[in-house]
Amino acid sequence: MRRSWLALVLVLLAAGCSRDSWQRSPGPDDAVKLVPWFAFMEKGPAIQPYKMNRMPAEGAVPIDGMEPPLPVLPENFAAIDQLRNPALLTAESLDTGKKYYDIFCVPCHGETGAADGPVNAVMYIVPSLLTDRANDLSDGMIYSIIRHGRGAMRPYGEGVRGIDRWHVVNYVRQLQGASQ
Numbered sequence: 001m002r003r004s005w006l007a008l009v010l011v012l013l014a015a016g017c018s019r020d021s022w023q024r025s026p027g028p029d030d031a032v033k034l035v036p037w038f039a040f041m042e043k044g045p046a047i048q049p050y051k052m053n054r055m056p057a058e059g060a061v062p063i064d065g066m067e068p069p070l071p072v073l074p075e076n077f078a079a080i081d082q083l084r085n086p087a088l089l090t091a092e093s094l095d096t097g098k099k100y101y102d103i104f105c106v107p108c109h110g111e112t113g114a115a116d117g118p119v120n121a122v123m124y125i126v127p128s129l130l131t132d133r134a135n136d137l138s139d140g141m142i143y144s145i146i147r148h149g150r151g152a153m154r155p156y157g158e159g160v161r162g163i164d165r166w167h168v169v170n171y172v173r174q175l176q177g178a179s180q
């Protein structure tokens with residue numbers, strides 16, 4: 001008696017548990033699809049979001065122009081040094097540069113760039129921007145350090161965007177000039 005029960009259970013398991021039927025028991029779609037002109041999901045077009053080129057919505061404003069990111073890493077140094085400063089050295093450029101420098105850079109690098117900002121008074125790791133070393137950095141390198149950060153300095157590219165970074169570069173150059 002016991003044996004026949006066991007056999008029955010095994011037969012039921014074998015019959016009911018093929019992979020397909022376990023994953024999908026018959027549903028309304030199976031009835032609907034018997035009518036050829038009904039739309040149902042099984043035959044609908046599959047959307048593959050990662051295979052389709054999604055262009056930005058019309059009127060979208062790129063936050064970084066079309067600039068490719070160039071993190072400050074040795075493999076990018078050559079390309080970084082070739083970046084050309086598009087911001088002419090004008091009074092307006094220096095004004096804008098000073099505005100952003102005062103907000104984002106003074107806390108560490110100090111008003112004159114001598115690393116005498118209040119943060120460095122407790123951190124002691126911020127370099128002066130007035131050294132020969134900093135003088136020798138290309139405009140593109142200063143721009144990229146602002147945009148992507150470097151080492152212990154975090155990126156400020158979100159706060160200082162696009163052409164404004166170049167205005168800050170111009171302003172840093174002016175601080176360097178003033179210190180000589």
Ligand code: HEC
Pocket residue numbers: 100101104105106107108109119125126127128129131133134137142145146150151152153154156160168172
């Ligand atoms: C929170 C502190 C902090 C702020 C704010 C900050 N920096 Fe820095 N900066 C650093 C530190 C630390 C380094 C050294 C980075 C490293 O270890 O490579 C550095 C390095 C630099 C260098 C490279 C100097 C050299 O001699 O190689 C430049 C240029 C520079 N910063 C410019 C800026 C500018 C411009 C801003 C404002 C947009 C700014 N920094 C904001 C901390 C700061």
